[in-house]
Amino acid sequence: MTDAATLLPEDEARAQVLALATPLSSEWVAVDEGLGRTLAEDIVAQRTLPPWDNSAMDGYAVRAADLAGPLPVRLPVLETIYAGAAPHHEVRPGTCSRIMTGAPLPVGADAVVMRERARAVPDGGADRVDLTEAVEAGHFVRPRGEDAREGEVLLARGTPLGIPELGLLWAQGLGAIAVPRRPRVAILSTGDELCRADEPPRGRIVDTNAPSLALAVRRAGGTPSLLGIARDTRDAVAEALGRAEGFDVVLTSAGVSVGERDYVKEVLAALGVQQHLWRVAIKPGKPLVVGQRGGTLFFGLPGNPTSSLVTFELFVRPALRRMLGHVDVAPPRVTGRLDGRLTKPPGLAHFVRVTAAWREGGLWAKPLATQTSGALRSAAAATHLLRFPRDASSLAHGDLVELLPLSWVA
The missing domain is CATH 3.90.105.10 (Molybdopterin biosynthesis moea protein, domain 2)
Known part of the structure; x- marks a missing residue:
């Protein structure tokens, strides 16, 4: 049995991964494709921009000094200025101009009184207004170059x-x-027990890892390509990985533990991939391999579906985001409280699938009943991963906990 103390902590493992991932070469795209x-x-x-001071409100362009006395102040209206039109008159002391949102402020004006603080004055056809609010210079003015x-x-x-x-x-x-540019990501599943979704099972199980990882890659900003399913022989794994030339990232699922037919690590070494880490002190997802050859990163992910998704979330997604030029790439974390009780042996950090909901002024996280790494149904129900620290053995109801919002949530 492997001593958990020799396994790499999650944060250290991610730091090593990110040290290998750098922004890719650039490409030109239309602005609306840059989202x-x-x-x-x-x-x-x-x-x-804006190229001139302009009004933030429908109202009256004034000199603030004219409103310093007793209110209301009655002023003649020189003109009405609409957005897209230029003012024709300077606002001199004792005058104002009606102005619409976005219209250029006329020369002499330094503030805007909103329309709701003004009353039109019938005065034999003359355009006058009573202003009922004193304002300071700059009031409701969007300055040039803001x-x-x-x-x-x-x-x-x-x-x-x-x-x-x-x-x-x-x-x-x-x-x-x-x-x-977007990372090009090759995805390979391994295992004699697997078949495609469009094949009759005949005693096998449908490979959900590859299509799920492809969606996760696409959501993270990469471009996925499926390499199919490699059977559990050294030659089959080598042939499949030989088709991964030219990709920025290669993801495999299964075949990275210590079973008799786990050939991925061995084949990667034979292909000249330098292994940087193997096994991380987490559950699910302990058997993780990360290596590099030239400009290509290789991730050997666990075969259990939820383990595969969790290790993608913790390590692969941050690497893809770094390749896309993002600086802040670590999984986001929020604080909540545990709705329930959790226990485990110390040694591994557990990432517990939970549903989190806001109540009683805070975020409460309820662990899902099923936490086995082969169960996709609980991954579908989860909204967050609760990080149960490596050295902790119990968490009580109401304890503050660290939650990772899941990127795979719809």
Whole structure:
């Protein structure tokens, strides 16, 4: 039996994995194809936006000093300024202009009084208004250059691209951007007991690992390719892995433990793959192999379906995100409370499948009844993984716990 004390802690193992993963070469894509990716280079603003001070409200462009006395203050209205139109009059002391949201602030005005703080005054056809609120300079004014100033770094290299970031790029008139290319990921299942979903089982079980991992790769931003199922012979595993040339990442499932027909580690070594780690102090997912040959990373994942998904979540997904240029790639963690009680022997960190729900002012995590590594049904029901620390042996109801939101949740 392997001494758990010799196994690599999860955080150390992930650090070793991430030391091997670097952003890939860049490619040019349309801005709207950049969602979820990162910038491969700084974006320098070519336009100052907004190009002029403009109104944040429908109301009246005023000189704030005109409203310093007793209220209301009655002022003549010089004109109405609409968004997309230029002002024609300067706002001189004792005057104002009606203005719409987004319209340029006229010369002389330094604030906007919202329409709800004004009353129109019938005055023989003259356009006048009573303003009922005193304001300071800058009130409801969007200043020139608030979003961007020409020549400044608008978005730095490595910035993750969400919808607001893409909006900033469109506003600069950009149609294409440079981003790290998507990792190409080969996926291989091994095992005599496996068949494809479209084959009659005939005493075998359907391989769910490869298609599940392909979806996980795609959701993480990579491009998956399935290599099929390799039978449990050295030659079959070698032939299948020989077809993985040119990929950035190779994922195998099963065949990495110490069984008589577990050939993956042996074949990887024969193919010149340098092994960087084997076995991590976690459950599920202890038999994990990570190696590298040239620019290709190899992950030998466990064969049990949930173990495969958990090790992908903890190690492969962060590596893919690093290849895509993300800086913050560790699995996100939130704090909650345990709804129930957990016990285990010390030595391995357990990642317990839980359903987490907000109640009583906090996030409560309830362990699912089934925690076996071959059960996909509990993976389907889980919303988070609860990290049961390596050296702990019990957690009581209400204890603070660390929760990892699952990326595989719909």
